[in-house]
Amino acid sequence: MKIVVDENIPFAQQILSQHGEVVAVDGRTMQPQQLVDVDALLVRSVTKVNQQLLAQANKLKFVGTATIGTEHVEQNYLAERGIAFASAPGCNAIAVGEYVATALLAATEYRYQSLVGKTIAIVGAGNTGSQVAKRAAALGMQVMLYDPPAAEQGTLANSVSFEQVLDADVISLHVPSTKNGKHPTYHLFNQQVLSKLTPEQILVNACRGEVIDNQALLEFAAQGKSPLLVLDVWEGEPTILEPLVKYAFIATPHIAGYSLEGKMRGTSMVYQAMCQALKIEANDLSEQLLPVPEFSQITLKGELTDSQLTKLTQLVYNIFADDRRFRQHGASPSGFDKLRKFYPQRREFSALQVVNQHKQANLGALGFNIQENK
Numbered sequence: 001m002k003i004v005v006d007e008n009i010p011f012a013q014q015i016l017s018q019h020g021e022v023v024a025v026d027g028r029t030m031q032p033q034q035l036v037d038v039d040a041l042l043v044r045s046v047t048k049v050n051q052q053l054l055a056q057a058n059k060l061k062f063v064g065t066a067t068i069g070t071e072h073v074e075q076n077y078l079a080e081r082g083i084a085f086a087s088a089p090g091c092n093a094i095a096v097g098e099y100v101a102t103a104l105l106a107a108t109e110y111r112y113q114s115l116v117g118k119t120i121a122i123v124g125a126g127n128t129g130s131q132v133a134k135r136a137a138a139l140g141m142q143v144m145l146y147d148p149p150a151a152e153q154g155t156l157a158n159s160v161s162f163e164q165v166l167d168a169d170v171i172s173l174h175v176p177s178t179k180n181g182k183h184p185t186y187h188l189f190n191q192q193v194l195s196k197l198t199p200e201q202i203l204v205n206a207c208r209g210e211v212i213d214n215q216a217l218l219e220f221a222a223q224g225k226s227p228l229l230v231l232d233v234w235e236g237e238p239t240i241l242e243p244l245v246k247y248a249f250i251a252t253p254h255i256a257g258y259s260l261e262g263k264m265r266g267t268s269m270v271y272q273a274m275c276q277a278l279k280i281e282a283n284d285l286s287e288q289l290l291p292v293p294e295f296s297q298i299t300l301k302g303e304l305t306d307s308q309l310t311k312l313t314q315l316v317y318n319i320f321a322d323d324r325r326f327r328q329h330g331a332s333p334s335g336f337d338k339l340r341k342f343y344p345q346r347r348e349f350s351a352l353q354v355v356n357q358h359k360q361a362n363l364g365a366l367g368f369n370i371q372e373n374k
C-alpha cells in the first residue's frame with residue numbers, strides 16, 4: 001500500500017509505515033503526479049483536494065484531513081469517485097479554547113481590567129466555540145452564544161441576536177468558512193458590521209480569515225476605531241494583508257489549534273478512519289509517541305491573583321512568543337508557512353499538574369490537571 005501524507009502531519013510516518021510505503025510531501029505544492037498508484041492521501045488545510053489534484057490518482061480509496069476545517073476538500077467530487085473521506089472534528093478545539101483564554105487574560109491585563117462580569121459573544125457554538133465558552137465562564141465572564149444554524153436544528157436552546165453579539169465586551173469567532181446556504185459566514189463582519197464596534201471591545205478571530213473583511217478592518221484600525229484585535233487567521237493566507245498585523249494586539253500565523261495533543265488527535269482520528277475505510281486493522285501508536293512535557297508540576301501556595309493566573313497560562317503557552325515570531329518573520333507568504341511548519345512544541349494546559357492548596361475551581365475548568373493537596 002502507498003500512502004501520501006502532508007509532511008506537517010506529526011507522527012504520520014511512524015504510525016502509517018506499519019501498513020506500507022509512506023511518502024511525505026509539501027502540502028501547499030502537492031502535484032497530481034505525486035498521487036499515481038497511491039491508495040490513501042492524508043492532508044492538512046493547505047492542500048486543495050479537487051478534480052485537478054486527483055486527475056492521476058488512479059488507485060485512491062481514501063482521503064483524510066487531519067484538521068477541523070474541511071473547505072479545502074471537494075467532498076462531492078470524492079463521493080462521485082467513490083473515494084472515502086474523513087476529517088478530524090474537534091481534534092484541536094481544546095488548543096483553540098486555550099489560545100483564546102490566554103489571549104483574553106493577556107488583553108485585560110494590558111488594559112488593567114478584569115474579565116469578571118464582562119460579556120463574551122461566541123459566534124459559532126460548535127467544538128471550538130464550546131471550549132472557549134467553558135473557559136470564559138471559568139474566568140467569570142457572562143457567555144452568550146450566537147449560532148442560528150444550531151438553533152434551527154434544535155441543538156442550541158438559546159441563540160442570542162446578532163445585535164446582542166455586537167454589544168458584547170468580547171466577540172470571539174468560531175464558524176466555518178461558507179459562501180452559500182442560509183447563514184454564510186464569508187465577510188460576516190463586513191464594513192457595515194465593523195462600523196458598529198468600538199475600541200473598548202475585543203474582537204478575536206481564530207476560525208477563518210475571510211469571516212472578517214480584512215481590508216475594511218484595516219481601515220477602521222488605522223483610524224483607531226477598531227476593537228482590540230486578537231487575530232490568528234487572515235484573509236488570503238499565506239498572502240495576508242500585512243499592514244493589518246501592526247494594529248493587532250495579538251497576531252499569530254493560524255496556530256491557535258497547534259498544540260501537540262491537538263495535532264496528535266487529528267492524526268489519530270484520520271488514521272482510524274483510514275483503517276476502517278481500507279478494512280485494515282488499526283494499531284494507533286499516537287498516544288505513545290507524545291513526548292513527556294518539559295514541565296510537569298507546579299505547587300500553588302495561595303489564591304491566585306488575576307495577574308498570576310495570566311502568568312500561569314503563559315507558563316504553558318507563551319502566546320507572546322508566537323506573536324513576536326510572527327511580527328519578526330511571519331507576515332510574508334514564505335514566512336507564514338515557515339512559522340507553521342517549524343512551530344515549536346506546544347503542550348495543552350493538561351500537561352501541567354497543578355498542586356493546589358486552595359480550591360480554585362476555575363483552574364480545572366480552564367484545563368489544568370489539578371491535584372488537590374490534602
Ligand SMILES: NC(=O)c1ccc[n+]([C@@H]2O[C@H](COP(=O)([O-])OP(=O)(O)OC[C@H]3O[C@@H](n4cnc5c(N)ncnc54)[C@H](O)[C@@H]3O)[C@@H](O)[C@H]2O)c1
Binds near residue numbers: 126
Ligand atoms: N485557528 C485555528 O487554528 C483553528 C483551529 C480549529 C478550527 N478552526 C476553524 O474554526 C472553525 C470552527 O471550528 P469548530 O470545531 O468549532 O467547528 P464546528 O463545526 O464544531 O462548529 C461550527 C459552528 O458554527 C456554526 N455556524 C455556521 N454558520 C454560522 C453562522 N453564520 N453564524 C453563527 N454560527 C454559525 C455551526 O452551526 C456550528 O455549530 C472550523 O471550521 C475551522 O475553520 C481554526
Ligand SMILES: O=C(O)[C@H](O)[C@H](O)COP(=O)(O)O
Binds near residue numbers: 045069092
Ligand atoms: O481546521 C483546523 O483544524 C485548523 O484550522 C488547523 O489548525 C489547520 O491547520 P493546518 O492544516 O493549516 O496546518
